[in-house]
Amino acid sequence: QQQQQQQQQQQQQQTDSSDRATSGKRRKTTQGEEPGQKRKKLDDEMADRLRRLLGPKATWRSDKQAECMRSIMALKADQAAINVLPTGAGKSILFMLPAVMQNTGISIVVVPFVALMDDLVTRATDMGVDCIRYRSSTNSGREGMPRAARLIVVSADIVSSAEFCGYVDGLSCTGLLQRIFVDECHTVIMDIGYRAKLGELVGLRRFGCPLVLLTATLPVMLEDWFRGEMLARSATIVRDRTVKLNCRYEVQQVKPGRDSVEDRTVEVIKQLDRHMTGCQKGVIYCRSKSQCEAIADEIGCGFHHSGMSEQDRHEARTIWAEGHNTSRWIAASTGLGTGIDIEGIVAVVHMEKPYGLVDFVQQIGRGGRRAGEVVRSVIIHDGRPPREDQHRSFVDDINQAQMEAFVSTLGCRRAIISAFMDGVAGETCKDINGATLCDRCELLQQDDDSRETEGDVDGVIEGETEGETEGDVDGVIEGETEGETERETEREVSQDKEGESESDEMRKGGRIWKAFGKEEGMRIKTLFRWLDDVAEECPVCHVRRHQKGLELGEVPNQPRHKKAGQWCEMVAEEGCR
Numbered sequence: 001q002q003q004q005q006q007q008q009q010q011q012q013q014q015t016d017s018s019d020r021a022t023s024g025k026r027r028k029t030t031q032g033e034e035p036g037q038k039r040k041k042l043d044d045e046m047a048d049r050l051r052r053l054l055g056p057k058a059t060w061r062s063d064k065q066a067e068c069m070r071s072i073m074a075l076k077a078d079q080a081a082i083n084v085l086p087t088g089a090g091k092s093i094l095f096m097l098p099a100v101m102q103n104t105g106i107s108i109v110v111v112p113f114v115a116l117m118d119d120l121v122t123r124a125t126d127m128g129v130d131c132i133r134y135r136s137s138t139n140s141g142r143e144g145m146p147r148a149a150r151l152i153v154v155s156a157d158i159v160s161s162a163e164f165c166g167y168v169d170g171l172s173c174t175g176l177l178q179r180i181f182v183d184e185c186h187t188v189i190m191d192i193g194y195r196a197k198l199g200e201l202v203g204l205r206r207f208g209c210p211l212v213l214l215t216a217t218l219p220v221m222l223e224d225w226f227r228g229e230m231l232a233r234s235a236t237i238v239r240d241r242t243v244k245l246n247c248r249y250e251v252q253q254v255k256p257g258r259d260s261v262e263d264r265t266v267e268v269i270k271q272l273d274r275h276m277t278g279c280q281k282g283v284i285y286c287r288s289k290s291q292c293e294a295i296a297d298e299i300g301c302g303f304h305h306s307g308m309s310e311q312d313r314h315e316a317r318t319i320w321a322e323g324h325n326t327s328r329w330i331a332a333s334t335g336l337g338t339g340i341d342i343e344g345i346v347a348v349v350h351m352e353k354p355y356g357l358v359d360f361v362q363q364i365g366r367g368g369r370r371a372g373e374v375v376r377s378v379i380i381h382d383g384r385p386p387r388e389d390q391h392r393s394f395v396d397d398i399n400q401a402q403m404e405a406f407v408s409t410l411g412c413r414r415a416i417i418s419a420f421m422d423g424v425a426g427e428t429c430k431d432i433n434g435a436t437l438c439d440r441c442e443l444l445q446q447d448d449d450s451r452e453t454e455g456d457v458d459g460v461i462e463g464e465t466e467g468e469t470e471g472d473v474d475g476v477i478e479g480e481t482e483g484e485t486e487r488e489t490e491r492e493v494s495q496d497k498e499g500e501s502e503s504d505e506m507r508k509g510g511r512i513w514k515a516f517g518k519e520e521g522m523r524i525k526t527l528f529r530w531l532d533d534v535a536e537e538c539p540v541c542h543v544r545r546h547q548k549g550l551e552l553g554e555v556p557n558q559p560r561h562k563k564a565g566q567w568c569e570m571v572a573e574e575g576c577r
Contacts, residue, residue, distance in 0.1 A: 087365025105178030356399030502507035
């Protein structure tokens with residue numbers, strides 16, 4: 001076996017011999033080059049190879065994508081990088097591009113799910129990348145080690161196996177291994193089982209090559225925790241916004257009752273299905289395997305969950321993705337929510353609330369991945385609180401709490417995502433150029449329009465038909481009525497127990513949200529100004545001086561409150577601690 005491995009490594013070395021010769025020439029010619037010249041050469045080569053992968057007119061999808069690629073190529077041994085790009089922003093290019101560049105050696109990509117592995121290998125080989133999926137000898141039936149391809153994809157559950165470590169050691173000793181990528185690394189936040197493998201992933205650092213952590217969803221407030229868990233405190237980070245402009249967020253709450261969520265889900269799917277054309281399709285995310293199979297049986301579509309064999313899951317995905325089924329839909333668990341790139345997904349329906357906001361953003365990211373596609377996101381729930389789990393970590397609590405905030409907010413839903421994922425507070429759909437309005441912002445927009453037109457009843461609120469008065473709308477109950485327009489059918493108004501329509505409550509809440517947002521924005525600005533003022537001194541001194549009306553530099557109780565560098569001594573009786 002060792003002899004066979006050595007033969008394979010020799011073959012790879014012969015394949016790369018021309019690249020090595022070119023590398024030697026480059027070193028001689030670039031020793032006297034300025035950094036700017038080196039960067040231009042690298043940029044030119046990356047742009048050339050990008051066109052080779054994606055076509056003659058291909059360009060970077062964003063400046064952040066190009067910045068991520070440059071930061072990866074600049075990494076030295078033992079260095080790490082964190083790259084956060086939104087779903088559909090081209091993260092896979094970051095590990096495919098080095099595989100077609102000269103003198104860049106071999107890259108290993110660690111992925112959390114088998115479905116994602118198959119998808120990545122298929123896409124890479126279709127683009128002409130020398131890529132293989134690493135399988136253990138037990139599962140593959142082979143006797144020797146796999147060949148050393150330019151891009152090697154492996155699942156997280158076998159990265160610590162003795163067989164794989166021996167394989168990687170061989171690549172490392174010969175100088176072929178250049179970098180290791182951990183794709184969809186946010187799974188550490190979402191998946192408790194994957195989090196248990198964290199120590200094994202951290203063990204990848206022992207190979208002494210750069211480690212690159214890729215994700216679309218790393219909440220700002222969890223970044224420090226994530227760095228500590230991945231032993232990446234000093235990692236460079238390139239972060240882009242998580243904003244998904246072409247997504248319309250909507251939440252529908254039904255009355256608790258047996259099958260109430262499932263019944264409403266079937267109605268919504270029928271409504272959405274009527275407006276699909278061509279190869280457009282949708283996903284129904286479920287909280288359990290039984291729920292997944294039940295809704296699939298109800299609407300006559302395929303299903304995909306962890307209880308199926310790998311072959312059955314692959315077959316279900318393929319039939320749905322290629323449109324070989326009579327239904328445009330597939331019912332799935334969270335395993336289909338990460339990294340899968342399938343075009344034509346224009347609707348994502350959640351039966352019950354997702355486990356957390358990170359999970360939700362990832363699952364929504366499966367839709368609207370092509371230019372011109374708009375994805376409809378609908379969460380259907382019955383208002384029951386989530387089950388408490390004493391074994392959950394604080395990360396799980398934060399993730400779930402943010403999901404609850406998204407579902408229950410009376411204001412803009414997009415603002416909840418922006419605040420949690422990107423650290424941008426108070427940013428609504430209307431504040432983002434080109435963003436599709438969420439259901440809350442749509443109602444607020446209609447409310448504003450109705451006040452501007454004063455007597456024009458037609459645009460007051462969805463659900464009004466020709467001849468209805470503004471007062472008639474208050475009694476509209478969720479459901480279809482004669483004369484409803486296409487848009488009205490998609491978004492019905494539900495009646496709460498008090499008899500007040502949900503839309504009225506949303507408008508009131510929206511006005512409260514607007515006022516709250518302005519007030520909160522002023523508070524934040526005031527806080528930042530105070531933090532800037534107090535940055536160079538003791539906060540207690542700052543407050544006391546302000547109360548006494550003293551000028552900057554004057555400190556009250558100076559004899560008792562001596563300066564120690566930029567801070568005062570801790571005086572317990574004066575409360576300065």
